[in-house]
Amino acid sequence: MRVLLHAVPWLAAIAAYFLMPERLPLLSSIAIAALFTVSLDLIVGYAGVVTLGQAAFFGAGAYTAGLLAQNGWGEPLSGLLAAAAVAAVLGLVTAPLVLRSGALAGLMVTLGLGLMLYEAANKAAAITGGADGLQGVEVWPVLGVFRFDLYGQTAYLYSLAVLFVLFWLAKLIVASPYGLSLRGINGNPRRAPALGVPVKTRLTVAYALAAAYAGVAGALLAQTTAFVSLDALSFQRSADGLLMLVLGGLGSLYGALIGAAAFTLAHHALSEASPIFWQFWLGIALIALALYGRGGLMGLLRKLMPRGAGS
Amino acid sequence: MAAAITVLLDGVASGMLLFVLSVGLSVTLGLMNVVNLAHGAFGMVGGYVCVVLLSRAGVPFLPSLAAATLVAAALGWVLERLLYVRLYGRDHLDQVLFSIGLVFVMGAAADWLMGARQQLIQLPEWLSGRVEFAGIGLGRYRIFLILLCGAVAAGLHFGLVRTRFGARLRAAVDDGVVARGMGLPVGRIFSLTFALGSGLAGLGGALGVEVLGLDPNFPLKYLVYFLVVVAVGGANSVIGPFVAAILLGVLDVAGKYWVPQVGAFVIYTAMVVLLLARPDGLLAKARS
Numbered sequence: 001m002r003v004l005l006h007a008v009p010w011l012a013a014i015a016a017y018f019l020m021p022e023r024l025p026l027l028s029s030i031a032i033a034a035l036f037t038v039s040l041d042l043i044v045g046y047a048g049v050v051t052l053g054q055a056a057f058f059g060a061g062a063y064t065a066g067l068l069a070q071n072g073w074g075e076p077l078s079g080l081l082a083a084a085a086v087a088a089v090l091g092l093v094t095a096p097l098v099l100r101s102g103a104l105a106g107l108m109v110t111l112g113l114g115l116m117l118y119e120a121a122n123k124a125a126a127i128t129g130g131a132d133g134l135q136g137v138e139v140w141p142v143l144g145v146f147r148f149d150l151y152g153q154t155a156y157l158y159s160l161a162v163l164f165v166l167f168w169l170a171k172l173i174v175a176s177p178y179g180l181s182l183r184g185i186n187g188n189p190r191r192a193p194a195l196g197v198p199v200k201t202r203l204t205v206a207y208a209l210a211a212a213y214a215g216v217a218g219a220l221l222a223q224t225t226a227f228v229s230l231d232a233l234s235f236q237r238s239a240d241g242l243l244m245l246v247l248g249g250l251g252s253l254y255g256a257l258i259g260a261a262a263f264t265l266a267h268h269a270l271s272e273a274s275p276i277f278w279q280f281w282l283g284i285a286l287i288a289l290a291l292y293g294r295g296g297l298m299g300l301l302r303k304l305m306p307r308g309a310g311s
Numbered sequence: 312m313a314a315a316i317t318v319l320l321d322g323v324a325s326g327m328l329l330f331v332l333s334v335g336l337s338v339t340l341g342l343m344n345v346v347n348l349a350h351g352a353f354g355m356v357g358g359y360v361c362v363v364l365l366s367r368a369g370v371p372f373l374p375s376l377a378a379a380t381l382v383a384a385a386l387g388w389v390l391e392r393l394l395y396v397r398l399y400g401r402d403h404l405d406q407v408l409f410s411i412g413l414v415f416v417m418g419a420a421a422d423w424l425m426g427a428r429q430q431l432i433q434l435p436e437w438l439s440g441r442v443e444f445a446g447i448g449l450g451r452y453r454i455f456l457i458l459l460c461g462a463v464a465a466g467l468h469f470g471l472v473r474t475r476f477g478a479r480l481r482a483a484v485d486d487g488v489v490a491r492g493m494g495l496p497v498g499r500i501f502s503l504t505f506a507l508g509s510g511l512a513g514l515g516g517a518l519g520v521e522v523l524g525l526d527p528n529f530p531l532k533y534l535v536y537f538l539v540v541v542a543v544g545g546a547n548s549v550i551g552p553f554v555a556a557i558l559l560g561v562l563d564v565a566g567k568y569w570v571p572q573v574g575a576f577v578i579y580t581a582m583v584v585l586l587l588a589r590p591d592g593l594l595a596k597a598r599s
Contacts (some may be wrong), residue, residue, distance in 0.1 A: 044404065050402075050403050050404045050407060052407065097583070097587055100587065103403055104340075104344070104346065104403065105542065105586050107346065107403060107407070108538055108542060108582070108586055109583055109586050109587070111534075111535070111538070112535065112538075112579050112582040112583040112586065113583060115535060115575075115579045116576065116579040116580060116583065119575050119576045119579060120576060123572065123573065123576065235531065239411050242404075242407070242408065242411075243408070246404070246408055276419045276422045276423050277419075279415050279418060279419040279422075280415070280416055280419035280420070280423075282412070282415050283411075283412040283413065283414070283415030283416030283417075283418075283419060284412065284416060285412070286408045286409065286411055286412025286415065287394070287408075287409055287412035287413060287416070288412075289408060289412075290398070290405045290406070290408040290409035290412065291394070291397055291398075291405075291409065
């Protein structure tokens with residue numbers, strides 16, 4: 001029974017590939033948003049460090065993969081690895097700054113760093129293309145076989161495969177002793193050091209890990225759309241990611257998948273009506289979630305499911 | 312030399328404006344420990360009230376300013392009573408989500424009612440133009456800003472130090488539990504303070520239409536500036552945020568004047584560096 005439940009999201013994702021062949025770009029964007037939300041769940045949901053600047057790593061990954069492909073190295077998998085490495089290094093460098101001061105000051109440092117990177121990319125137009133975006137990204141076929149096609153078939157299956165692998169890797173990490181120590185730190189930040197948990201080191205690693213995940217998500221976006229814009233670094237992206245996470249529910253990783261899918265579909269449906277309309281309802285949803293919505297959609301599912309069957 | 316002095320005075324004027332816009336946040340964030348990213352939205356409301364009264368209803372400038380202050384204060388009071396009060400003591404993630412949501416809702420409402428374009432106002436004649444003073448050119452509106460905002464700052468300082476309400480507020484912030492035990496209506500003090508801060512933001516937004524511009528993106532565009540003022544100024548007094556705001560204003564104007572290619576990068580870098588150098592500017596009181 002439990003094994004079947006774990007397969008549900010992936011079966012749904014594959015069914016969507018056959019049922020909605022004309023909507024594949026939308027499905028790819030869901031997979032990428034889901035990976036970005038998983039990265040946020042690792043740092044916010046498990047490690048308990050609230051960040052307003054996760055888009056910095058998403059954008060760093062996107063520009064890394066985009067610039068590599070633009071400058072003649074379009075091999076996708078190594079592009080992902082490079083993006084993960086760059087984002088992880090950026091995470092390692094900035095983690096001490098974020099974790100150094102109290103929660104409130106740290107929150108603002110993440111916001112400031114995110115804005116700094118956005119502004120830097122905006123001003124360095126010679127490299128990043130500035131407000132026009134990064135043009136001329138040419139990505140080679142995946143594994144040398146699967147060409148990125150016009151309908152987005154390769155793009156979707158490639159994004160889904162990357163999401164699948166990294167999702168299960170994240171599941172393994174959070175179930176490991178390391179992941180449990182993160183939960184311990186989050187649960188009681190004063191007791192954890194008393195038990196001999198090296199809090200700073202654990203959180204730094206978690207921050208860099210989440211950064212690497214966000215970097216891969218950004219690289220996927222760059223490779224599947226063959227374009228990088230400043231949007232990848234925007235505050236809006238960080239805020240959207242947080243909403244997806246809270247909508248789905250923190251600290252289960254499945255919540256990240258559900259939240260990203262629900263958010264992206266709602267965005268698609270509502271902003272067709274009008275962008276203002278979308279922004280308004282997004283705001284209402286955020287307020288309602290903050291006031292009443294502990295647990296998100298995942299919490300709702302848990303209540304609906306019979307005891308013991310939940311993951 | 313004359314140019315340098317003009318830049319300096321322009322910087323002081325915009326710093327004064329920033330102070331009025333952000334001093335309310337230094338209370339909610341610094342003292343009450345609520346991450347209120349929606350503070351700028353009250354400034355935006357004040358700005359729109361002023362624009363509508365001035366350009367559509369033909370109300371003179373000064374009464375429009377007063378109305379902007381009152382409307383923003385009333386809105387702040389209502390929202391505090393209905394919504395913010397539920398978020399005191401909740402974790403930061405909830406407060407962040409809530410206040411971002413509020414920014415989105417108010418931004419969408421402003422966009423729907425007033426359109427996405429930049430709003431312009433026609434200043435009255437006695438405030439437009441420049442005056443020459445010993446070879447130094449200075450806009451009349453900048454002088455007006457310095458005088459008005461300076462008076463507000465002095466009034467706040469006096470109010471906090473000398474009045475009964477100021478003493479109660481300081482007591483409520485220093486130790487809410489004991490203050491409540493002594494019979495002080497801490498909840499009411501906070502909501503009045505919140506309303507005052509929102510009203511001042513509304514005044515700042517109305518004054519800032521000419522200097523900072525006004526569109527539905529206003530609350531997020533200047534969010535970092537407000538946060539810097541709070542973070543650097545600390546929450547112990549009115550003087551801290553005041554000095555921080557003036558420094559920021561001068562830095563910003565000078566940066567835009569002399570190194571425009573670097574742009575807003577200067578401010579963001581300053582924010583991060585100052586946060587790292589002085590994290591206690593932000594939390595000194597809330598911790599004790």
